[in-house]
Amino acid sequence: MLEIDQLSIEYGAKDTQPTIALQNVNLSVQSNEFIVVLGASGCGKTTLLNAIAGFIAPTRGEIRVNGMPVTGPGKDRGVVFQKHALMPWMSVIENVEFGLLLQGLPLHERRPIAMENLRRVGLSKSASTPVYELSGGMQQRVGLARAITASPDVMLLDEPLGALDAFTRESIQGLLLELWHETQRTFFFITHDVEEALFLATKLIVMAPSPGRISHEYSPEFSRKFMGSKDARQIKSASDFIEMREHVLSVVRDVSSGGH
Numbered sequence: 001m002l003e004i005d006q007l008s009i010e011y012g013a014k015d016t017q018p019t020i021a022l023q024n025v026n027l028s029v030q031s032n033e034f035i036v037v038l039g040a041s042g043c044g045k046t047t048l049l050n051a052i053a054g055f056i057a058p059t060r061g062e063i064r065v066n067g068m069p070v071t072g073p074g075k076d077r078g079v080v081f082q083k084h085a086l087m088p089w090m091s092v093i094e095n096v097e098f099g100l101l102l103q104g105l106p107l108h109e110r111r112p113i114a115m116e117n118l119r120r121v122g123l124s125k126s127a128s129t130p131v132y133e134l135s136g137g138m139q140q141r142v143g144l145a146r147a148i149t150a151s152p153d154v155m156l157l158d159e160p161l162g163a164l165d166a167f168t169r170e171s172i173q174g175l176l177l178e179l180w181h182e183t184q185r186t187f188f189f190i191t192h193d194v195e196e197a198l199f200l201a202t203k204l205i206v207m208a209p210s211p212g213r214i215s216h217e218y219s220p221e222f223s224r225k226f227m228g229s230k231d232a233r234q235i236k237s238a239s240d241f242i243e244m245r246e247h248v249l250s251v252v253r254d255v256s257s258g259g260h
């Protein structure tokens, strides 16, 4: 369970006017939720993710994962960025099992775990390929397999699909939902894309800027529908999806231009 309690984060040196990146953010998320954070540039999405990851400390308030306060990075949280921090000279499987190697797991223990997660992202056949030979979409799938291999309670994803073409992006959205469903972890996902947000989220959060804060919360049903039908196009072209997409889009526009 992820709990965010009265979180405020301010940037800036002493004696200067601070930037209030986040003001009084409260959020309580059950395990197995897919949280998507949506909002215009500068409303504090990455700051929130970095605080949950333990990369930056709260100015006020607290973040807890399974009841334990976050005081720095930890094994219970895994991070996937838009630019995958893979080691290009190493093979796919070596990248995926790298965290387990650092933990001291011998090859015969770490390899089956890494192979299982490569299978999950559809890359079993590329296990021995050097990462520099892969397309961007494949590299992002390696990044997902590597993050999931560490078995975190919370997966933190900062616009992981932002650099991909529309077709690859849609196929990885489906893959993400399958990973989420199979692993029963909490996923915390940032995007600028309203359609992507609605499709993935079980809990959709719209943030407003200056100061960064939560302005709206929704509980879409489309990701659970997808797990039944596996037909993303059908879901995204249905009238209930389009109606909600247009509503959320107008809310995002409104809060980004200073409305509430």
Ligand SMILES: Nc1ncnc2c1ncn2[C@@H]1O[C@H](COP(=O)(O)OP(=O)(O)OP(=O)(O)O)[C@@H](O)[C@H]1O
Residues within 6 Å of the ligand: 011, 012, 019, 020, 021, 039, 040, 041, 042, 043, 044, 045, 046, 047, 048, 212
């Ligand atoms: N290291 C920093 N030092 C000072 N100000 C910062 C720092 N990082 C972010 N900010 C400011 O904090 C606010 C929130 O930034 P943040 O990057 O969290 O927003 P965001 O919603 O993720 O934006 P984007 O969608 O463009 O990535 C912005 O006003 C930004 O300029």
